[in-house]
Amino acid sequence: MSVQIAPSILSADFAHLADEVGRIGTADWVHVDVMDNHFVPNLTLGLPVVEALLRSSALPLDCHLMIADPDRWAPPYAEAGAGSVTFHVEAAADPVRLARDLRGLGARAGMALKPATPVDPYAELLGEIDMLLVMTVEPGFGGQAFLDDVIPKIRRARELIGGREQAVWLQVDGGVSESTIERCAEAGADVFVAGSAVFAGVDPGAAVEALRGRATEASATAWWAHTH
Ligand code: DX5
Ligand code: ZN
Numbered sequence: 001m002s003v004q005i006a007p008s009i010l011s012a013d014f015a016h017l018a019d020e021v022g023r024i025g026t027a028d029w030v031h032v033d034v035m036d037n038h039f040v041p042n043l044t045l046g047l048p049v050v051e052a053l054l055r056s057s058a059l060p061l062d063c064h065l066m067i068a069d070p071d072r073w074a075p076p077y078a079e080a081g082a083g084s085v086t087f088h089v090e091a092a093a094d095p096v097r098l099a100r101d102l103r104g105l106g107a108r109a110g111m112a113l114k115p116a117t118p119v120d121p122y123a124e125l126l127g128e129i130d131m132l133l134v135m136t137v138e139p140g141f142g143g144q145a146f147l148d149d150v151i152p153k154i155r156r157a158r159e160l161i162g163g164r165e166q167a168v169w170l171q172v173d174g175g176v177s178e179s180t181i182e183r184c185a186e187a188g189a190d191v192f193v194a195g196s197a198v199f200a201g202v203d204p205g206a207a208v209e210a211l212r213g214r215a216t217e218a219s220a221t222a223w224w225a226h227t228h
Helices: 014-022 047-057 075-080 095-104 118-127 148-161 181-187 204-220
Strands: 003-009 030-035 059-065 084-088 108-113 131-135 167-174 191-194
Touching: 003 030, 003 204, 014 047, 030 047, 047 059, 047 075, 059 108, 075 084, 075 095, 084 095, 084 131, 095 108, 095 118, 108 118, 118 148, 131 148, 148 167, 148 181, 181 191, 181 204, 191 204
Parallel strands: 003 191, 030 059, 059 084, 084 108, 108 131, 131 167, 167 191
Antiparallel strands: none
16 A cells, blocks of 8 residues: 555634645545544534535545544444544443444544554454554644654554555554654554644645655655565
8 A cells, every 4th residue: 555645634724624625635535633622632523514524525534533432422423424433442442343333334444542552452453443543642732743752653553564555554643744754654654644734834735745755755665665
């Protein structure tokens, strides 16, 4: 699988969301950060806005649910038509059942880990999901500094998943920019979320392609691309 870029609309102009999504036409996904002010200390948007985006956007939606009780509240996003639905393992009561529910509803099932959550205890869950999200900032806000300490966990997650062309994608989210994306790609990530790095500048479309170029080059020479 090649590199995929998922711009986060958290840094876009919420009053003109459809226009903002129209500016990232070459992206692979639209990353939608759902925050409930319980699991994280911030409140963003929920299902009605996601439904509106699904009607207006040609790109598939990658919904990152930073919410309590995803066992109950995540499946409606899959039902609505989100292409990918990611829940936090720290919040899920039964991650296996939830992943199966999401897949049964036709979505890709993603599982997210906060920076302090280790990956090894969840190795057996990898067969149940389509994407592992390793957070590279504390979830809750855009524009935070990339946490370099998480790089070894990305590397470990890649070891557990295996090399190229794996069914499970490895996503990074938080502080991903032109100056940090190569480190993530070298460690094994293949799906890159970027909010401020895409929407803070004057040309979000060009930013997507610049990120893609750097990540593609870095992952082409990465150790994991040649193993397994
Ligand atoms: C943080 C969100 C991220 C955020 C990334 O909780 O999950 O998706 O939008 O924003 P940047 O790229 O600015 O760190
Ligand atoms: Zn996110």
